[in-house]
Structure formats: structure tokens, C-alpha cells
Amino acid sequence: MIERAVILSTGDELTTGRIVDTNASYIADQLNQIGLEVVAVLTVGDVPQRLEWAWRNAIALADVVISTGGLGPTTDDLTTETVASIAGRPLIFSEEVANHIRAFFERRGRQMPENNLKQARFPQGAEIIPNPIGTAPGFRLEVSHEQRTVHLIVLPGVPREMKPMMEQCVLPWLKAQRQGATVTITRTFQTFGITESALDEAVMQVISPDEARVSFRASFPEISFRLTVRGEPQTAARKLEELSERIRQRLGEYIYAEGETSMEAVVGELLTRRGLTLAVAESCTGGLIGHRLTNIPGSSRYLKADFVTYSNSAKIQTLGVNPTTLERYGAVSEQCVKEMAAGARHNAHADVAVATSGIAGPDGGTPEKPVGTVWIALDANDMSFARRYQLSGDRGWIKLLASQIALDWIRRYALGLPLDRSLAFRR
Amino acid sequence: MIERAVILSTGDELTTGRIVDTNASYIADQLNQIGLEVVAVLTVGDVPQRLEWAWRNAIALADVVISTGGLGPTTDDLTTETVASIAGRPLIFSEEVANHIRAFFERRGRQMPENNLKQARFPQGAEIIPNPIGTAPGFRLEVSHEQRTVHLIVLPGVPREMKPMMEQCVLPWLKAQRQGATVTITRTFQTFGITESALDEAVMQVISPDEARVSFRASFPEISFRLTVRGEPQTAARKLEELSERIRQRLGEYIYAEGETSMEAVVGELLTRRGLTLAVAESCTGGLIGHRLTNIPGSSRYLKADFVTYSNSAKIQTLGVNPTTLERYGAVSEQCVKEMAAGARHNAHADVAVATSGIAGPDGGTPEKPVGTVWIALDANDMSFARRYQLSGDRGWIKLLASQIALDWIRRYALGLPLDRSLAFRR
Numbered sequence: 001m002i003e004r005a006v007i008l009s010t011g012d013e014l015t016t017g018r019i020v021d022t023n024a025s026y027i028a029d030q031l032n033q034i035g036l037e038v039v040a041v042l043t044v045g046d047v048p049q050r051l052e053w054a055w056r057n058a059i060a061l062a063d064v065v066i067s068t069g070g071l072g073p074t075t076d077d078l079t080t081e082t083v084a085s086i087a088g089r090p091l092i093f094s095e096e097v098a099n100h101i102r103a104f105f106e107r108r109g110r111q112m113p114e115n116n117l118k119q120a121r122f123p124q125g126a127e128i129i130p131n132p133i134g135t136a137p138g139f140r141l142e143v144s145h146e147q148r149t150v151h152l153i154v155l156p157g158v159p160r161e162m163k164p165m166m167e168q169c170v171l172p173w174l175k176a177q178r179q180g181a182t183v184t185i186t187r188t189f190q191t192f193g194i195t196e197s198a199l200d201e202a203v204m205q206v207i208s209p210d211e212a213r214v215s216f217r218a219s220f221p222e223i224s225f226r227l228t229v230r231g232e233p234q235t236a237a238r239k240l241e242e243l244s245e246r247i248r249q250r251l252g253e254y255i256y257a258e259g260e261t262s263m264e265a266v267v268g269e270l271l272t273r274r275g276l277t278l279a280v281a282e283s284c285t286g287g288l289i290g291h292r293l294t295n296i297p298g299s300s301r302y303l304k305a306d307f308v309t310y311s312n313s314a315k316i317q318t319l320g321v322n323p324t325t326l327e328r329y330g331a332v333s334e335q336c337v338k339e340m341a342a343g344a345r346h347n348a349h350a351d352v353a354v355a356t357s358g359i360a361g362p363d364g365g366t367p368e369k370p371v372g373t374v375w376i377a378l379d380a381n382d383m384s385f386a387r388r389y390q391l392s393g394d395r396g397w398i399k400l401l402a403s404q405i406a407l408d409w410i411r412r413y414a415l416g417l418p419l420d421r422s423l424a425f426r427r
Numbered sequence: 428m429i430e431r432a433v434i435l436s437t438g439d440e441l442t443t444g445r446i447v448d449t450n451a452s453y454i455a456d457q458l459n460q461i462g463l464e465v466v467a468v469l470t471v472g473d474v475p476q477r478l479e480w481a482w483r484n485a486i487a488l489a490d491v492v493i494s495t496g497g498l499g500p501t502t503d504d505l506t507t508e509t510v511a512s513i514a515g516r517p518l519i520f521s522e523e524v525a526n527h528i529r530a531f532f533e534r535r536g537r538q539m540p541e542n543n544l545k546q547a548r549f550p551q552g553a554e555i556i557p558n559p560i561g562t563a564p565g566f567r568l569e570v571s572h573e574q575r576t577v578h579l580i581v582l583p584g585v586p587r588e589m590k591p592m593m594e595q596c597v598l599p600w601l602k603a604q605r606q607g608a609t610v611t612i613t614r615t616f617q618t619f620g621i622t623e624s625a626l627d628e629a630v631m632q633v634i635s636p637d638e639a640r641v642s643f644r645a646s647f648p649e650i651s652f653r654l655t656v657r658g659e660p661q662t663a664a665r666k667l668e669e670l671s672e673r674i675r676q677r678l679g680e681y682i683y684a685e686g687e688t689s690m691e692a693v694v695g696e697l698l699t700r701r702g703l704t705l706a707v708a709e710s711c712t713g714g715l716i717g718h719r720l721t722n723i724p725g726s727s728r729y730l731k732a733d734f735v736t737y738s739n740s741a742k743i744q745t746l747g748v749n750p751t752t753l754e755r756y757g758a759v760s761e762q763c764v765k766e767m768a769a770g771a772r773h774n775a776h777a778d779v780a781v782a783t784s785g786i787a788g789p790d791g792g793t794p795e796k797p798v799g800t801v802w803i804a805l806d807a808n809d810m811s812f813a814r815r816y817q818l819s820g821d822r823g824w825i826k827l828l829a830s831q832i833a834l835d836w837i838r839r840y841a842l843g844l845p846l847d848r849s850l851a852f853r854r
Contacts, residue, residue, distance in 0.1 A: 009468075014451075014452070014455070014468065015455055015464075015465040015466070015467070015468065016455055016459045016465065016642065017451075017452045017453065017454070017455030017456025017457070017458075017459055017465075018452075018456070018642055018643070019452065020447060020448070020449050020451075020452040021447070021448060021451065021452065021468075022447050024441075024444075024448065024470070025441070025444045025445075025446065025447040026444060027444070028441070028442055028443055029443065029444025029445070030444070031444075032442075032443040032444055037442075038442040038443065038444075038472070039442070039471065039472070039474075039477055040442070040469065040470060040471045040477065040480075040481065041441065041442065041448075041468075041469075041470035041471075042467065042468075042469060042470075043451070043467060043468035043469075043470070044466065044467045045466070047466075050466060050467065053467075053488075054467065057484065061480075186443075188445075195537075195540070196499060196500065196501065197499075197500040197501065197540040197542050197543055198540055200500065200501035200502065200542065201540060201542065204502070209502075214503070215439035215440065215443070215472075215473065216499075216501055216503065217438075217439075217440040217445055217446065218499075218585065220585070220587075226439075226443070280735075282714075282717075285718075285721075286717050286718055286720065286721025286722070286726070286730075286733075287709075287714035287715065287716065287717025287718035287719075287720075287721060287733050287735065288714065288718040288721075289714065290713050290714025290717070290718075290735040290737075291712075291713055291714035291715040291717075291718045291826075292714075293713070293714075294712075294713025294714060294715075294735075294737065294787075294826070295713070295822065295823060295826070297788070297789050297790065297822055298790065299713070299737070300737050300738070300791075303713075303737045303738075304737060304738045304740070304741055305734070305735060305736050305738060305741035305745060306713075306714050306733075306735035306737070307732070307734060307735070307745070308707075308714065308717040308721075308732060308733035308734070308735065309732050310717075310721065310726070310727050310730045310731060310732055310733070311727070311730075311731045311732060311775070313731070313775075313776065314731055314732035314774075314775055317774060317775075318732060318734070318745065318774065347741075347744060347745065348738070348740075348741055348744075360721075361724070362724050363724065363725065364727075390535075390536075392534065392535060393560070394560075394587075395722065395724055396722060397587070399718075399721070
């Protein structure tokens, strides 16, 4: 039974930091979805003894090894040779693959460089995995290690070649091998407004370690966690639903979504469902709220306008903030941020508006209004509410957290939840 | 002598593919710059025996091991325990670090959860690496393996905590350990508007491989490259300056900066130096230009306002776009984007304004104006200029590239360079 996988990423561009290894996370995600456990990702450069080390360790750890990279035509592409040598198999030349490579160049009206024929050699016994886009096919090879069968799956490193090969060949094959038996199913919960340790504590109060595996992920200011349950398909599904219900009872409004999604997508869905239109007025967040909202396709249906009034004169002229307000209370004040929200809603003829005004730093703080002071307001037909937050962190972080609170306020407004409980989870 | 490094990335979020491991490439890049060889990156989940496997192998392979992740307060954070057990050292509680963590929570007016004190325990003999941003400090520990000293450096996994710790503590320490006769010096050039292969060709025309090592890094839409020269300090510095001059001659206006900086920082410096104020009007970029500009501290000195007029009515009411223009030519047109820029400049009393209007997709395209059609305009006292671009990619990519062109236009305007040569490098 194939249970454990190792991902092997090879190439000097990875060990010198010139590119980020997105292949490994893609493959890990795909394997995870069909219930395989990735026990390790091993990354090494194009150095023969390092590759050999990585392959030997991968084979010792896993039932299936999926490798990317090192299948090109150049002399530093060593994957096929390394696998053949470790498996103790000679390299066999495939006339069929060679013809395929020649045809690839002919279609493009180019002469095939001789070294491309290197890509037509495979360890004896390998099953070829066609490459619909490039010249280098991959292959699958079975080897024995301490009475176990280990499947080696060798793919090119270029993501746009590797991905279709995974989707068209490797994943269907793996699924077929794993039919039946037990499954692993997962569910992700997105939260905002709870610290990581408080979340851990709250989750552990309702789920015991033998019921599910819980893994947390902090991508501040959002924290998500995933429940993983293993077992016979129906039992596992029932168990996961039961645990999810306990989680919902415990965390309530601090869960803003289940599944892989973002706060701005949730806000967009809610506004669409309620038929509400939105306006935004930003000072310290500088356009970030608008940017996040407009990352969602179709956001033009609910977002009317976002007024980034960075100067006092723009606050007065564009949003109709009273000059006396600015003189008397300053731009970072309850009065100003409320007038900004009301002005934005009025100007854009929107149903609801949020506004931010604060001091993102590093300069501009005073003893009364230190860096991190942020006022947020929401204005609607039936409410005008503002609150002061004292945030800490650098400029980028204060902008991000303030934008997140503003989005959470829109979500809370659309759901009829109290705005002042945002960011205020209590044990 | 510290020559070989292993990077150890831990966390279930990596082995389940929920996030891409950007820490490993950042660290590999930094180590590469000071001349260390990264022999492997090992990635495992939060499972005791996997962590132990990874640490044992890392110690066997390297002179220095740099690990990220597993220092949080929750029960699945196991790094410190694993290191202590492998090194055969007891865990010692640091009252000083505990006080620091308590103070961290107090400053935020929050109660410290008891499990955070877990972060105040370290293997005996560890040197603590302060965390200026979060609660979890890192540490450095020396262990012996087969008569070699191996340095274990343990850092948190959150990039914004890990990076300052690398830069303020780990890299200076590593450099001091490696001090010697020859030095490695580098210079980075930031470019925009040249494809990666054209840039490669152009650079190779003026620099031969034995003069310097050239490494490219594409963080689209920007492409940077770094020259690395090794040798006796003075000779190397002279050589690097000579090569840099050749590069400047060859690439000219397509280099927007030397060193590690961003387009928005360069734009901010130029506007400040010229004493110019700026207004922005955004449609398809949705606030991204404002967001990028306001990421720069002090941007309130030159950015007056950013009008994100996502709806036609906002374009008319806020920016004074003529309703007839919208009827006759549509929002994605030369006429509209020019009126947007002029309106923004006028409303905000700014010296110069840029505007964007386009179709970011995935919906909304037509045969005449397919997805990716973007108009950009610049309006100033002495000019009103607009151009149509046909960009390709997904929604996020089109927003990003359009925002980059708009920023490049401001740079070009401030420098007196032709706007229409943005994104138009010719070999």
C-alpha cells in the first residue's frame, strides 16, 4: 500500500536561492488531497553525490518518491543516471521517444541539438510518462528496498510541463493504487481576531489528540487550522463533521470561513448575497482595502469607489470632512473617521462604507496618538460607529492589520454581528 | 571553517502544500551571497521522529544548520525539544526571556497565555538570538559530530520575524566566523521592461563569465540581477565598479535602481527630490498603486489622494469624467483615462497624476477590448499622454503589471525620460 511519499527537488537554482520551490508545495498539496502523507521534501543541487544521498534517503523513507528537475539535455542534468545507478539498471535508448523529440523540433522548424537525445534514455524497466508540452518525458520505476516496493516517479522541473504530467498520469495512477482501504480527509477553518496560542487552547478544549490531527498555520493577521481525520470513508466523514460542529460551537463568529478562501472573498460573497454596495475611505491603509477587495473577480458589482484621501485637503474636498473637525480633533480622530465614512457613502451612493485613519509610522506619532493608533468607522443607513485600536508592528503590518479589521467589520455588518467584538476574542 | 550549510524547514503547512516555502530560498540566497554552499534543504512536518531524522541528517551533512519553524507556543511546535534531545542537553528556563514575553503581552494590554512560557526554554549552552518582533526568540547551539563542530541556528518560521533575526544576528555572526583574506562583493541592479532572456543576452554581451558571476532573479514584473566579484578587497571593489559602469551603459533607463529597493521607493525619492506632489486615479488596479506608494514611510509628503473609481458614476462624480465620454468610448478608452488623470490632478491640486483603466478579467472582455487591455494616462502641467497596453496573465498579474507601468511612468516623468519607452526594451 502506498502511504508515505517523499518529494525530491533538484537543481542549483534552488540551493542558491534564485528561485522559490513552488513545485514541492504543489505536489505536496496534490498528494495530501488524495490522502498520502508527505514525510519529507529533500532539496539538493546538481551535484552527483548529493543527488545520490537524496535518492537513497528518499527510498529508505517512502513508498513513493516524486522527483522534479535534472531531466534536461545538459551535462548538469543527472537525475536519470543517478536513478539508474541506484536501482542497478542499465540505461536503455528508446527509439520511440527519440522520434518524438525529433518531431518536437521539426514542428518548430529547428534543428535538434544532438545532446537532446540524452532525454531518450531510461533505466531498464521504466514506464515512460509522456510530456505533452516539452521534450523531456518522465518515467516511473519500481525498486525494492528491505522487502518493500518503492515507486520512483521522475518528472521535469519546469512547472508548466510537470503539472499536466502529474494531473494526467501520476495522480490517476496513484489513486488507482490506493483504491479502497482507509482515507484521510481534512477541513480547514479560517479565523481572525484570536491569537495563535488562544486558538490552540480553545481547539484543544474541544478536540482530543486521538480524534484528529490539528495543524495550525499563521499567515498573520489570519490564523487557520486544519483538522485531519483518517479511517474508513463514511466513518471518517461523519467524525469530521462532528468535530467541525464542536469547533463552530466553541469559536463562533471568529471563524470567518471554512475551506481555502480569504477575508476579501468572504466579504464579496456576503455583499453580493445581501445585495449591498460598498464605498471605502482610506487614510493610513493607503489603498490596501481597495486593492484587496478588487483582487476578487466580479468586485465591480459591489465596490463603487475607494477614496484614498491621504492629505487633509483631499479629506475636506473629496469626502466633505468639516475643516473645523480637522482643526479641533485632527485627522486621526473619531469625528474625522466618521465623517470620512459618511462622506464616502454619500459620494458613491453606496449602502455601507468603512473608513480608516491612523498613524502607520515609523514617524508621525505623538504621546497622545502614538504610532499604531488607528480609528476605524462604519457608516450605513442604520448606524455610524467608530472605534480606536492601538496596533503594533511596522508600517506594512499596521496597514495590513487595519485593512483586515475594516474588512471584518464589513463582514460583521453584513451578518448582523457586533462590530466591537472584532479582534476581541475572550477565552 | 564554516563552508557547508543545510537549511531545515519544518511545519505541516509545508508538507501538506498549504504554503510555499519562501524562507528556504531567502536563506539560501543570503548564505550564497556570503559564499556558503547550501548542500541541501530538508523539509519535514511536525512529527517527532521526522524532525529527529532531519536534524540527524542535517548535522551529518553540514557545518551549519539553519532551521525555521516549530518555535511557537502550541503543542505541535517541537523544534526546541528535538534539538535538546539530539544534542543531549537539558532544557533550561530563561527568566529573562520569560520577562520579555510577559512584557510583550503587557504592552498590548493582553493576558499572556501560560503556554507561551514554553518559548522561554532553551537547550543548555544555547546562545539566545533575540526576536525584535514576536515572542519566540531563536538560539544558536554548538554540537560535536565526528570530531567536527556543527553550529545549529534555530529561528522562528514567520518570515517577518525570521528575516530581521537573520540580518541583525545570524549573517553578521557567520561573516565574522568566515573573515579571511579574499572577499566576495556584490551589486544588484533592478530592472523593469526587459524580458529575462533579453536581459541575459544584453548582460552577457558586456560581461564575460570569468569576470563576475551573474545571477538573475525574476520577481515579476521586476527582474533583478546581481554581479558577484571575488578577490582582494580593493581590486574586487575596482573591478565591480568597472563592470557596473558597463552595465549602466548597456541598459540605461531600464535600470531603475542599484541595490535592494523597490520601484515605489525610487518614485518616492524622485518626487521628494523634485518637490512634486502626486494624485492617482485607479480603475482596474483597484487601489494597488496607492497601496504600493503608501508602503513607503513619508509618502504623505507627496501623495495627495488616490481615487479608486471602480464604477462609472464615481468616475463622473468624483473625477469629473464627461458622461458622453463614457457613452461614446466606454470606461476603457484613451479619452476616459485622460479625463480621469486630469480630474484627479485638478481635484487633489497635485503637480502630476496617473490613471489606469482596463479589464483585469477573468470576465468583462470583448473582441475589441479583450481581458488585459489597459489604458494608462499621465497628466501634468506640460503634458497629457495616454497609451494602450495589451497585457496577459490572470487578474492579480494584470493589476500588478499595470501598477508597475504607472509607477514607471511617474519615474520617467520625474527624470524627463520618454514615457512610451516603458516596457519597450529593444535588443
